[in-house]
Amino acid sequence: MSQGNRGVVYMGPGNVEVQSIPFPELALGNRQCHHGVILKVLTTNICGSDQHMVRGRTTAPEGLVLGHEITGEVIECGRDVEFVKVGDIVSVPFNIACGRCRNCKEGRTGICLNVNPARPGAAYGYVDMGGWVGGQTEYVMVPYADFNLLVFPERDRALDKIQDLTMLSDIFPTGFHGCVTAGVGPGSTVYIAGAGPVGLAAAVSAQLLGAACVVIGDMNPERLKQAASFGCETLDLRQDTPMADMLEPIVGDREVDCAVDAVGFEARCHGHDHAHEQPAMVLNAVMDITRAGGQIGIPGLYVTEDPGAESDEAKHGNLSMRFGLGWAKSHSFHTGQCPVMKYHRQLMQAILFEKVQIANAVNVQLISLDGAPGGYADFDGGVAKKFVIDPHGSVAA
Known part of the structure; x- marks a missing residue:
């Protein structure tokens, strides 16, 4: 043929x-x-x-x-x-x-x-x-x-x-995998970084897995509106307000049970400096707002070579990650392709x-x-x- x-x-x-x-x-x-x-x-x-x-x-x-x-x-x-x-x-x-x-x-x-x-x-x-x-x-x-x-x-x-x-x-299995590896289950409070298609698929997956509250953070108002359209709570990360302060009125706590990084290596700073890239920003943020003993699923893409990165370290996939914080809180991380x-x-x-x-x-x-x-x-x-x-x-x- x-x-x-x-x-x-x-x-x-x-x-x-x-x-x-x-x-x-x-x-x-x-x-x-x-x-x-x-x-x-x-x-x-x-x-x-x-x-x-x-x-x-x-x-x-x-x-x-x-x-x-x-x-x-x-x-x-x-x-x-x-x-x-x-x-x-x-x-x-x-x-x-x-x-x-x-x-x-x-x-x-x-x-x-x-x-x-x-x-x-x-x-x-x-x-x-x-x-x-x-x-x-x-x-x-x-x-x-x-x-x-x-x-x-x-x-x-x-x-x-x-x-x-x-x-x-x-994207549906990838979002679901992010939630499964984050330990999402009935009654969980879940934070999902990024309201792009994978983040939205992760939010649907968290709901399917029985999460009590799904919170999505992004800096794009149109994508946050889309997340809200099917029952997600949203954080507008263009604000300079600390994420824990924004979370507390929503979940009744400054931390969530589980977190999913659906952004990956092109992450940007929160607040007024959101035009500036900081590849480890999401990883550091989710460690900060995930409870001790919690799990973090990372379906967002990270690469070994990034010729367009702002720093020489990031060009080779080396990130300034606060791994000590994750260790101190006994976090579990799961990376890689779904x-x-x-x-x-x-x-x-x-x-x-x-x-x-x-x-x-x-x-x-x-x-x-x-x-x-x-x-x-x-x-x-x-x-x-x-x-x-x-x-x-x-x-x-």
């Missing part, structure tokens, strides 16, 4: 283009990929992690086809694919995992040992993640299909919920049985493939939307 294909391509800081790209093949380098499938992409989302690359804050090479949040229809299966069938509607975890290595067998699919020669862990269309072609395209190849893909059980039901289900490839497969089936069920409306929470906006550059620009400007690309116009239709 061979036909046309187009994709969103990184062309340098601040510049993405929609270009013609090769139609995917069931091949890995010079050998055939009998365990893979080719998907017609139904939805593919713009992620905050993509924005880090497009801003020039990573070592991403020009010409990289972007996109790691993929939902699609199987149109071709490799010879060795046994359980996934042509016509299946599937969610693609952003982690590429072989299913065979020690880490995969332990459920740690975010750090598979066999899919990236440079380091553990791989992803589609992402810097230092194995060179895999991204999925902000019309068609894409997915390897190890029987292991990686989540097949939706009913086609019509899946298509009806596609704007919710598209969040299963990354192992999507650990959660995506359960979260699919929550969507299909209408226990959660994740698309409404993150404020999905459908755009065309040709609208992707504008979506990147608007997202970079701070709009409170989650842009979902509809490459074939099938969802809008």
